[in-house]
Amino acid sequence: QKEVEQNSGPLSVPEGAIASLNCTYSDRGSQSFFWYRQYSGKSPELIMSIYSNGDKEDGRFTAQLNKASQYVSLLIRDSQPSDSATYLCAADTGRRALTFGSGTRLQVQP
Amino acid sequence: SQTIHQWPATLVQPVGSPLSLECTVEGTSNPNLYWYRQAAGRGLQLLFYSVGIGQISSEVPQNLSASRPQDRQFILSSKKLLLSDSGFYLCAWHRDSITEAFFGQGTRLTVV
Numbered sequence: 103q104k105e106v107e108q109n110s111g112p113l114s115v116p117e118g119a120i121a122s123l124n125c126t127y128s129d130r131g132s133q134s135f136f137w138y139r140q141y142s143g144k145s146p147e148l149i150m151s152i153y154s155n156g157d158k159e160d161g162r163f164t165a166q167l168n169k170a171s172q173y174v175s176l177l178i179r180d181s182q183p184s185d186s187a188t189y190l191c192a193a194d195t196g197r198r199a200l201t202f203g204s205g206t207r208l209q210v211q212p
Numbered sequence: 213s214q215t216i217h218q219w220p221a222t223l224v225q226p227v228g229s230p231l232s233l234e235c236t237v238e239g240t241s242n243p244n245l246y247w248y249r250q251a252a253g254r255g256l257q258l259l260f261y262s263v264g265i266g267q268i269s270s271e272v273p274q275n276l277s278a279s280r281p282q283d284r285q286f287i288l289s290s291k292k293l294l295l296s297d298s299g300f301y302l303c304a305w306h307r308d309s310i311t312e313a314f315f316g317q318g319t320r321l322t323v324v
Contacts, residue, residue: 134310145302145315194310199246204255
């Protein structure tokens with residue numbers, strides 16, 4: 103079983119809609135969770151971090167963490183074509199480095 | 213603020229040739245440094261990490277090696293490249309193992 107799992111997509115949403123990206127993790131001891139955005143050919147860029155159960159909002163982005171169910175989600179409100187990218191979920195899994203999911207490709211249709 | 217530099221941005225190398233990719237971090241001391249590889253359409257594979265000068269841990273067996281000659285310098289090397297070494301190589305640093313990672317611009321390596 104992969105430690106951090108994401109649906110590879112593509113997830114296609116119309117411009118202005120809410121995009122919902124999901125991630126599950128297997129290590130119940132994980133404390134830190136991150137969402138990265140990666141444009142094609144570019145390196146990942148951190149957009150959100152979350153450490154406690156519940157919601158964390160930053161502009162159009164909301165991260166949600168449910169430790170009991172072992173999932174993390176990212177909501178993007180008012181999606182724009184510029185949000186089209188691959189979104190990587192990462193978690194600490196007791197190792198020396200974060201463990202990354204394989205990413206979900208988001209396409210926002212104008 | 214901290215910045216991470218990685219070069220070159222792109223590289224085309226013949227099979228059997230050597231490789232040296234360099235990464236430096238500015239604005240922090242004693243960072244945890246990492247090398248990842250990302251194959252096309254795939255996730256990030258951790259190759260090496262280092263918690264200090266001369267301290268290298270390898271995550272996967274391969275014909276690559278890493279070195280950390282200075283606190284803020286991390287080098288990825290190979291003596292003889294294979295076709296399977298093609299990919300997008302990313303250097304990253306963390307303050308510690310549970311905090312966010314910050315990435316360099318990446319090196320697109322194509323072995324021909």
